[in-house]
Every structure is written in C-alpha cells, then in structure tokens.
Amino acid sequence: MKFYIETVGCQMNALDSELAAAALISNGWERLATRKDADLVIFNTCSVREHAEEKIYSALGRLKHWKTQKPGSLIAVMGCMAQKDKGVVFQRAPYVDIVVGPGRLDQLVELVNLAIATGEPQLAVSLDRFQRRDMPRETRESFRQFDPIRLPETRPRVFQAMVRIMFGCDKFCSYCVVPSARGPEQCRPPRDILEEVKTLADQGCLEITLLGQTVNSYRYVEDGKTTRLAELLEMIDRVPGIRRVRFVSSYPTDMTDELLAAVRDLPTSTPYLHVPAQHGDNGVLQRMRRRYSVEEYKELVDRIYETIPGAAITSDFIVGFCGETEEEFQRTIDLVRYARFKNSFIFKYSERPGNEASKRYADDVPEEVKKRRNNELLAVQNEISAELNRRFLGETVEILVEGPSKREARSVAQEETLYAECETQEDASPTRDADNFTSLDALVSTGSSSNTQLTGRTPCDRIVVFNGSTTLTGTFQRVRITDTAPFTLFGELAD
Numbered sequence: 128m129k130f131y132i133e134t135v136g137c138q139m140n141a142l143d144s145e146l147a148a149a150a151l152i153s154n155g156w157e158r159l160a161t162r163k164d165a166d167l168v169i170f171n172t173c174s175v176r177e178h179a180e181e182k183i184y185s186a187l188g189r190l191k192h193w194k195t196q197k198p199g200s201l202i203a204v205m206g207c208m209a210q211k212d213k214g215v216v217f218q219r220a221p222y223v224d225i226v227v228g229p230g231r232l233d234q235l236v237e238l239v240n241l242a243i244a245t246g247e248p249q250l251a252v253s254l255d256r257f258q259r260r261d262m263p264r265e266t267r268e269s270f271r272q273f274d275p276i277r278l279p280e281t282r283p284r285v286f287q288a289m290v291r292i293m294f295g296c297d298k299f300c301s302y303c304v305v306p307s308a309r310g311p312e313q314c315r316p317p318r319d320i321l322e323e324v325k326t327l328a329d330q331g332c333l334e335i336t337l338l339g340q341t342v343n344s345y346r347y348v349e350d351g352k353t354t355r356l357a358e359l360l361e362m363i364d365r366v367p368g369i370r371r372v373r374f375v376s377s378y379p380t381d382m383t384d385e386l387l388a389a390v391r392d393l394p395t396s397t398p399y400l401h402v403p404a405q406h407g408d409n410g411v412l413q414r415m416r417r418r419y420s421v422e423e424y425k426e427l428v429d430r431i432y433e434t435i436p437g438a439a440i441t442s443d444f445i446v447g448f449c450g451e452t453e454e455e456f457q458r459t460i461d462l463v464r465y466a467r468f469k470n471s472f473i474f475k476y477s478e479r480p481g482n483e484a485s486k487r488y489a490d491d492v493p494e495e496v497k498k499r500r501n502n503e504l505l506a507v508q509n510e511i512s513a514e515l516n517r518r519f520l521g522e523t524v525e526i527l528v529e530g531p532s533k534r535e536a537r538s539v540a541q542e543e544t545l546y547a548e549c550e551t552q553e554d555a556s557p558t559r560d561a562d563n564f565t566s567l568d569a570l571v572s573t574g575s576s577s578n579t580q581l582t583g584r585t586p587c588d589r590i591v592v593f594n595g596s597t598t599l600t601g602t603f604q605r606v607r608i609t610d611t612a613p614f615t616l617f618g619e620l621a622d
C-alpha cells in the first residue's frame with residue numbers, strides 16, 4: 128500500500144507529516160512523491176487563515192474525481208483544520224475517509240486500518256477547549272503527545288531535523304486558533320528530547336530546529352528541578368555530532384537574559400531568533416491580547432542586539448486587524464524600521480469564527496486596505512532586508528550546504544521554511560512534500576556535477592546561493608559573498 132502526504136502550514140505541520148509518514152512506513156506502507164498511484168492521500172491542513180482552509184477544501188474537491196477512478200483508495204485529513212472542523216469535513220467532502228486532529232495523530236495507523244476494514248468514515252479529534260483556565264482533565268488528556276519514530280528517509284534532508292519540545296499553546300492571542308486546535312501547552316521531558324536528539328545525531332543529523340508554538344516558554348519541572356530552554360540548549364550542545372541548534376517561535380516576554388546568553392555562548396547555538404511582534408501599536412496589541420507593549424518589544428530588540436553579536440531577528444505581523452486605523456498601522460511600520468528585522472512574515476487578518484477577536488470585534492478593515500497595508504509593510508521590510516544583506520558583501524560566511532537551488536539564482540525570492548502557506552510568499556514553500564522530493568530527485572539526477580547552483584544557510588539563517596559540486600551537500604563550507612539581494616546572498620566557495 129502506498130501513500131502520499133500534502134502538507135501546508137507551519138513547521139509543526141511539516142514535523143507532524145514526517146512523524147505520520149514514519150508511523151505508516153513502519154507499518155509496511157510506502158511513501159510516494161505524487162498522488163497518482165497512491166492508495167491513501169493525506170492532507171495535513173492549516174486553520175490559521177481562512178484562505179488556507181479554502182485551498183484545502185478545493186483540493187479535496189478535485190480529489191473526488193480521483194477517488195471515483197480509484198476504487199478502494201482513501202483520503203485522510205489531519206492537522207489543525209481536522210481538529211477545528213471535525214465532522215464538518217465529512218459534510219463538505221463526503222468522500223473523505225479519515226479525519227484526525229493533531230492531538231490524535233497516535234491513532235492514524237489504527238484509523239487507516241479501520242477505514243480499510245469497515246469502509247466506514249473514521250474520526251478522531253480532541254475535546255473542545257473553550258476555557259482559558261481550569262480545563263477539565265479529560266480535555267487535557269484528549270490532546271495526546273505523539274511519540275515520534277524518527278526515520279531519516281522521512282526528512283527532506285537527513286542532516287537537518289526538527290524536534291518538538293512542547294505541544295500546544297496557552298497564550299490565547301485573540302485572533303489565533305492554535306490554543307484550541309493544538310490544545311494546552313505541554314512540555315516534553317528533557318530526557319525524551321535529549322534521547323531524540325541523540326537518535327538524530329546517530330542518523331547523521333548536524334542541525335536541529337527545536338519547535339514550539341512559544342518555544343522559549345519551555346519549562347519542565349521534575350524532582351524539584353526546573354529545566355528551561357537555556358538548559359536544554361546546553362544539554363543538546365554536548366551531544367556529539369550536533370553542530371547547529373536553533374529554535375522557533377519565541378514569545379517576546381519569555382526571552383530571558385539567561386536564554387540570550389546561552390545563544391551567545393554555546394558553540395552550537397545560532398544567532399537567529401524568530402520573535403513575532405504581530406503589531407507596532409499598543410492599542411492593537413491589547414486587542415490582540417499580546418502581553419507586552421511596543422516599548423517592551425523594542426527593549427527586547429535592543430537587548431538581543433546588545434547581547435548577541437550579528438543577531439538576526441525575524442517577525443510575524445498581522446495587518447488589518449479589527450479596527451486598525453491608518454495611524455496604528457503606521458506604528459507597525461515604525462517598529463519594523465526600528466527593529467531592523469532580517470525579514471518579516473506579513474499576514475492579512477483573517478477572522479476565525481469562535482475565537483475571542485471574532486466575538487468581540489468586527490473584522491472591519493476592507494480587503495483592499497489590508498492588501499495595501501500588506502504591500503506597504505512588505506516594501507519597507509524588503510528595503511531593510513536588502514540593506515542588511517548588502518553588509519555581507521565581501522565577507523566570508525560559514526554555511527551548511529542544503530543542496531541544489533530550486534530556482535535560478537535571481538528568482539530565488541525566499542526559500543522559506545517557516546510557513547508553507549503564507550500570503551506574501553505563496554510560491555516559496557519547500558516544506559511541501561512535492562518540493563522536498565524534487566530537491567532529493569535533483570540531488571540524484573545531477574550527480575556530482577561541479578557547476579551546480581547550490582544553496583546553504585548561514586548561522587543567522589541567511590540563504591546563500593553559489594556554484595559547487597552537489598557532493599558538498601550536507602557539509603559546512605566557507606563562501607565569500609560577491610552579490611546580494613533582499614532575501615539571498617550570492618557567493619563563491621572561499622577554499
């Protein structure tokens with residue numbers, strides 16, 4: 128039996144797809160790079176914006192025909208939309224066989240087997256999480272942790288891996304679906320994380336990305352001892368073979384001095400921090416229920432630049448949030464200019480029924496205004512990105528070579544790894560399975576040509592494009608930068 132997974136959304140989804148694939152492969156399934164010959168097609172979905180959901184429903188619509196031509200084939204929907212829409216998925220797409228929420232991924236193989244055996248639709252989702260506090264025990268327990276089986280072949284690149292250190296989110300920003308879709312914050316025990324990192328290192332992994340919705344809030348108490356992210360980084364730093372560690376996404380108020388010092392001092396920690404600000408106006412931040420002021424965010428930016436030499440900060444912003452005035456929007460521009468982000472992911476506000484913002488405020492900024500503000504903010508950010516990149520001209524940087532570049536150098540807008548489904552970088556989605564397979568295929572088909580266009584990343588997460596042999600993939604190289612663009616550095620091998 129063969130399966131194909133299509134993934135949209137954040138890195139958490141990319142990791143879930145990897146783990147789901149590992150579970151199926153361990154049970155005798157074969158993974159395909161396209162859906163054509165698949166017996167099971169899985170959609171790993173995102174609910175953060177309506178646009179992402181609509182795209183999934185139209186993709187499901189297109190699959191109806193495929194399914195009628197292929198009797199016995201199965202369609203599964205996993206991810207945040209599965210949790211949010213539950214049985215509604217079956218109503219909107221009655222030919223779907225399996226709906227499984229992120230807190231029930233441990234049941235995927237069982238559900239697939241049941242669907243095959245009974246021919247009946249299978250649904251496994253967590254209980255609804257309405258309250259912010261005093262959550263009943265059964266609700267918490269309905270969001271189960273998924274013990275990962277790490278198979279190197281499920282990763283786009285064997286030498287890079289994501290490791291989840293916590294599930295869920297307790298911040299309840301008013302616009303966000305994540306706390307209900309992914310459930311309460313649950314931190315994994317340090318010993319499990321360390322075991323997983325050691326397994327990955329044994330598999331040849333050089334670079335680890337620690338994942339959590341608010342990754343720097345990580346806190347695990349055991350036998351009276353508290354482990355926080357700084358300690359975790361120290362523990363991982365000692366694992367032989369691991370050369371680079373980074374973590375996403377950070378919540379601004381949880382960025383302690385100890386953590387910044389760890390990032391500065393540990394040889395494996397990299398000076399790259401993704402700390403979504405979301406907005407530059409205090410009134411909007413309050414309506415968004417973010418727990419900091421713009422002044423506090425700026426103070427954090429100062430602290431990061433003072434502590435970590437060469438730090439690159441990236442951010443997310445929402446434009447056109449409920450009631451956002453032109454003056455409020457301009458304050459976001461001011462913040463972007465102040466913070467000098469390496470880059471920002473900019474999203475137009477999308478109302479999500481049921482959450483606090485949808486209940487309390489009207490989604491009253493017209494679409495054209497959202498679009499205009501999105502473009503305006505993007506233009507300011509691009510200018511800053513270009514300027515920061517120009518400083519690398521003539522410098523030599525150390526990069527981890529990721530493999531052949533997917534596009535011709537000048538058109539590499541951004542080989543994005545954070546969100547595979549975002550408004551502004553819609554076609555830059557290497558975490559989609561098809562792309563990953565394409566890059567693996569390219570590796571095989573181009574052999575060891577010495578003049579292939581390769582990409583790699585600097586410790587501060589900048590993409591570098593240069594010519595070299597594909598055999599350099601998965602090695603560290605020094606590259607001298609000869610040209611720059613807003614999202615890409617161009618160079619030549621220094622040694």
Ligand code: 5AD
Pocket residue numbers: 137175176302303304403405443444445474475476477478479
């Ligand atoms: N509308 C638009 N953008 C959103 N995000 C989260 N919820 C919404 C929403 N309802 C953005 C935030 C977050 C990123 C993952 O997606 O910027 O950091």
Ligand code: SF4
Pocket residue numbers: 296297298299300303304305306340341378
């Ligand atoms: Fe959503 Fe806010 Fe949690 Fe991020 S911190 S996942 S934006 S609720």
